[in-house]
Amino acid sequence: MVYSVIKVNFTMNQKYIIDNFCINTDKPMMNCDGKCYLATKLKEEQERQENTPALTFNQDFGVYISNTTLSYQHPSNFTELIAHESFYKNEFGQTISTEIDHPPKA
Numbered sequence: 823m824v825y826s827v828i829k830v831n832f833t834m835n836q837k838y839i840i841d842n843f844c845i846n847t848d849k850p851m852m853n854c855d856g857k858c859y860l861a862t863k864l865k866e867e868q869e870r871q872e873n874t875p876a877l878t879f880n881q882d883f884g885v886y887i888s889n890t891t892l893s894y895q896h897p898s899n900f901t902e903l904i905a906h907e908s909f910y911k912n913e914f915g916q917t918i919s920t921e922i923d924h925p926p927k928a
Contacts, residue, residue: 828867832860 832839839856840847846854 825864825867828863829860832856832863 836856839859843859844854844856845858846852
């Protein structure tokens with residue numbers, strides 16, 4: 823896990839962590855509030871990341887090359903496409919006024 827995910831999880835579940843996982847509940851003066859659990863989880867994550875080998879990059883691209891050729895068949899007559907009546911019509915084109923409105927006279 824990532825450190826930020828651990829911290830968000832801790833913040834969202836802090837009450838539950840205090841009640842079930844905090845080892846300092848018998849010492850209220852420490853004001854631990856589950857931070858002991860958070861520190862433990864962060865340390866575990868750091869150790870896990872240190873022990874995880876670095877990601878290696880596979881340089882064999884030959885496996886991923888496709889032999890399929892892509893083709894596109896365009897319509898032979900573009901005027902048919904232009905003349906095609908669309909479902910979406912411009913119904914508002916005739917309602918536009920071409921006159922200039924003048925302010926009312928005082």
